Structures are given as structure tokens and as C-alpha cells.
Amino acid sequence: MNKQSIAKLNLFLIGLSSRFDDNSSIFKSINVIYKTGLKNFKGTGQYDNGNIKFNFNGITNTISISELLEIICNEALNYDSLTLTYSERGTDILIEADNKNVKMKNIEVKDESPKESTSYEFNETSTLLNRNYYIKVGKADNLLKKIGIMSDNGKIKNDKIRKYNQIDHYVELFDEMLTKLPRNKVINILDCGCGKSYLSFVLNYYLTEVKKIKCHFIGLDYKESVIETSKKMADNLGYRNMDFFAIDIKDYVPKNKINIVMSLHACDTATDMALATGIKLNSDAIIAVPCCQKELLGQYKYEPFKNILKYGVLKSRMADILTDGMRSLMLEARGYDVSVVEYISPLETPKNIMIRALKTKEENEDLMSEYFNLMSILNVYPSLYGFLNEW
Structure with a gap:
């Protein structure tokens, strides 16, 4: 030349x-x-x-x-x-x-989606849906195979269809928040109670390879075994924009600004730890899908409802509503715009609520007073309030 x-x-x-x-x-x-x-x-x-x-x-x-x-x-x-x-x-x-x-x-990178449909029924509530998936078969085959959702022959496994639908819908709800987050810089995402981190791997793929957004993921879990599994999976996928730590959530100190704190099915007060972490770190967004909510069940009392709450199943359901309602109210009081949506169909699981919060304003003293008033009326001391004041 x-x-x-x-x-x-x-x-x-x-x-x-x-x-x-x-x-x-x-x-x-x-x-x-x-x-x-x-x-x-x-x-x-x-x-x-x-x-x-x-x-x-x-x-x-x-x-x-x-x-x-x-x-x-x-x-x-x-x-x-x-x-x-x-x-x-x-x-x-x-x-x-x-x-x-x-x-x-x-x-x-071209979409190599197969021409033939990969849809097959598993049961009434677990079929591939007639929708434009965010994590597409074809493009995302390597990821889907590594996390065990797709078989080696390129088909979604029958017993993983439900999980595939749930993950993809999570990505859809996550995507709705992206336009409201800071642009033109690396988005740092903290996954609290990450487990095997499948959701972080999926979001990493979506942000990096579909949306072309720079991102860095940090996964926290107190179990050494799942952290080692996550590290190996990241190596296998070639996802070098991820770090994993076996550590208690409250002991983690980030090196950089955290933009998003997320938590998926963290049991009982572990969800409160994640929410408290997001608030403490002044993160731009917090996303939580709670699992079991047991804490307030043994605490709350409300005299006007005593003849309704004597039925155990109703008292338990009310405890779930109060727990997530007070979590949402605390987030609003700390300056977040909050939406509470159904994450998946209640036919799949009754634990189907997603709390999404975007930091948009300063703290609201009136809402904080309302939160204190509810604590008094219901005779409760939520862990979220405790974590925020004790950490």
C-alpha cells in the first residue's frame, strides 16, 4: 500500500x-x-x-x-x-x-433469529408470548444458553419459559426508566442480594449490546458460593464490566457514584436493606421486587379493622400492602417519584409487585411526618426506617 x-x-x-x-x-x-x-x-x-x-x-x-x-x-x-x-x-x-x-x-451485529417460531406451551401461564421481546432469540443466544434458559439447539427450554418471560418483562419496565437517567456517562448499577446475578447479566447485555449504553455492574451477596458462580459466569460470557463481592450490603462502600440500586426477590427485610442503600447513596433510581414480607405481620394493629384482621389470611395480605406502601411512602419522603406496578401476572405468583423510584426532588417533610404518623397509628417500626437511622 x-x-x-x-x-x-x-x-x-x-x-x-x-x-x-x-x-x-x-x-x-x-x-x-x-x-x-x-x-x-x-x-x-x-x-x-x-x-x-x-x-x-x-x-x-x-x-x-x-x-x-x-x-x-x-x-x-x-x-x-x-x-x-x-x-x-x-x-x-x-x-x-x-x-x-x-x-x-x-x-x-445482525439479528440471527430463526425464521421458525420457537414458541411451545409449557402450561397455561408459561408460554412464549406474542410480543416483541427485548432479549431476542438469535441475538442473545449465547447469553440465554449460559444462564440456562436456552438449550444447545437454540430453543427456549419448556421449564424456563416462565423465567424468560419474567426477565424480559423486567427489562421492559427497566427500559422505561432509561430516558430519565443521566446520559453520556457510565451508568453504575448495584445489585443487592444478587444471587447468581442472572438479571444483572441480562441487563448488562441489553444496555451494552442493544442500547449501546456504557454501564458497570456491582453484585453484592453474603454467600461466597453464589458470588464465585457469578464471577465464573461473567468470565464465560466475557463481561468484564462487572464486579462481585461477598459482603453484607450495609458494609459496602462504592468507589463511584451509584446510579441505580436494584433488588429482585430479596426476602423480607433484605429488600429494606437495598432500599436504604439506594437512599443513603442518593442513587438516581431504585428498583425493587420484594419477596416475602413478614416483618410487619407480627407488629401492626389497627383497632377499627380488628374484626377483619382476625382472619389470618386477610391480616397477612394487609401486612404485605402496608409493608410495600410504607416503603413507597418513605421513598417519596426522601425525594423520589415512585410507581408501584405489577411485575408479572398474579397467576404466576402473588408476590408480583415492583417498586420503581426516580430521584427528582429534595426531601419532603410533610410526607415524612405522615410516615411517622403511620408508624404510631399502626404500632410498627419498619426495618427500612431503622436501617436509614442506624447505619
Whole structure:
């Protein structure tokens, strides 16, 4: 290739070097094919702890991205043309260069969804729905297989259809909040009581590869075993924009601003720990899907309802409503706009409430007074209030 084309190529490669510095956590590979006449000479590079392990002509070296791109540029002098593909999660950048021209373009990773429907019934409440899924079969196959929802032959497992529907609907409800979050910076998401972190992996895929939003996930759980499982899964998926810690939620101190705190099916007062963490960290958004709510059941009393609450099942259901209602009121009092929605159909599970909160204003003293009044009337001391004042 002539020096004029090499100079243009070098400008594009400088841009790739800067991109790698900004987006190394989602970098996948770099491949280059040199051509001379009918002969092709291929070089392949993979991420290796901040550097690139590059193989060309049977020789493998681990070098920095800037060193690699300098080598690629210098090597191009010996060939008629080159094609370079720089791959990130969800996006490929293609550079084509010869003696006449140098071109660069972004290539969206194509949807490889199968033409035939993958829908089959499992039971009345667990079928693939007639909807445009956010986590699509085809594009997300690798993720769905790794988290056990899809079989090796590319079909959603019958006994995982319910889970697939639930996860996808969570993503839909999450997506509705994205336009109200800070833009043009990394979104830091804290998953409290993350367990095996399947939801974080799904959201990571969606934000990074579908929405093209920079994000970083932190998963917290007190169980060492599930944290190790999450770390291995992240390695298997190549998701380097994730950290996991075996730690009590209240002991975690973030290094950066936390934008979203989320919690899925954290039992009883573990949900309150997550909500308190989000409030304490002044996070932009808090999303919680509570599981069992036992705490207020043994505390609350309300004399006007005594002849209704003598029925155990009704008292239990009222305790659930009071628990999530007071959680929502506390969030509003602390400056959040709150919505309470059905996460999934009540036919699936009665524990189907999602609390979504967006920080929009300063604390509201009137609502806080109302919260205190409810504590007095109901004779309760919610853990959320305790965590906020004791941590």
C-alpha cells in the first residue's frame, strides 16, 4: 500500500486506540486480513488483561493496543490491501484500505433469529408470548444458553419459559426508566442480594449490546458460593464490566457514584436493606421486587379493622400492602417519584409487585411526618426506617 493510504489508515487506527482506552471492558477481538494478489495473510487478536494477545504468521505476542495498531499500520506497507475488523459487544467496526481509498464503518451485529417460531406451551401461564421481546432469540443466544434458559439447539427450554418471560418483562419496565437517567456517562448499577446475578447479566447485555449504553455492574451477596458462580459466569460470557463481592450490603462502600440500586426477590427485610442503600447513596433510581414480607405481620394493629384482621389470611395480605406502601411512602419522603406496578401476572405468583423510584426532588417533610404518623397509628417500626437511622 502507498504512503498516502497508510497515513489515512493511521488516523483511523489512532481513533481505535482511543476507543479501546474508553471501552476496553466491552472489547472482544481485532482481526486483520492482508491481501497480496490472491494470497491472504490473517492476524487475530484477543483481550488479555489490558493488552492484546496477537497472532500473526505463526507468532503470538502480548502487546498494548497502541503497539499493535502501529505494527498493523507498518505491516500494511508490504501488502496491496487490508481488511480490519474491530469487535466490541454488539458492534463491529470495519476498516478497508487499499492504494485508492481507506474506509471505515460501523456494522450492527445482525439479528440471527430463526425464521421458525420457537414458541411451545409449557402450561397455561408459561408460554412464549406474542410480543416483541427485548432479549431476542438469535441475538442473545449465547447469553440465554449460559444462564440456562436456552438449550444447545437454540430453543427456549419448556421449564424456563416462565423465567424468560419474567426477565424480559423486567427489562421492559427497566427500559422505561432509561430516558430519565443521566446520559453520556457510565451508568453504575448495584445489585443487592444478587444471587447468581442472572438479571444483572441480562441487563448488562441489553444496555451494552442493544442500547449501546456504557454501564458497570456491582453484585453484592453474603454467600461466597453464589458470588464465585457469578464471577465464573461473567468470565464465560466475557463481561468484564462487572464486579462481585461477598459482603453484607450495609458494609459496602462504592468507589463511584451509584446510579441505580436494584433488588429482585430479596426476602423480607433484605429488600429494606437495598432500599436504604439506594437512599443513603442518593442513587438516581431504585428498583425493587420484594419477596416475602413478614416483618410487619407480627407488629401492626389497627383497632377499627380488628374484626377483619382476625382472619389470618386477610391480616397477612394487609401486612404485605402496608409493608410495600410504607416503603413507597418513605421513598417519596426522601425525594423520589415512585410507581408501584405489577411485575408479572398474579397467576404466576402473588408476590408480583415492583417498586420503581426516580430521584427528582429534595426531601419532603410533610410526607415524612405522615410516615411517622403511620408508624404510631399502626404500632410498627419498619426495618427500612431503622436501617436509614442506624447505619
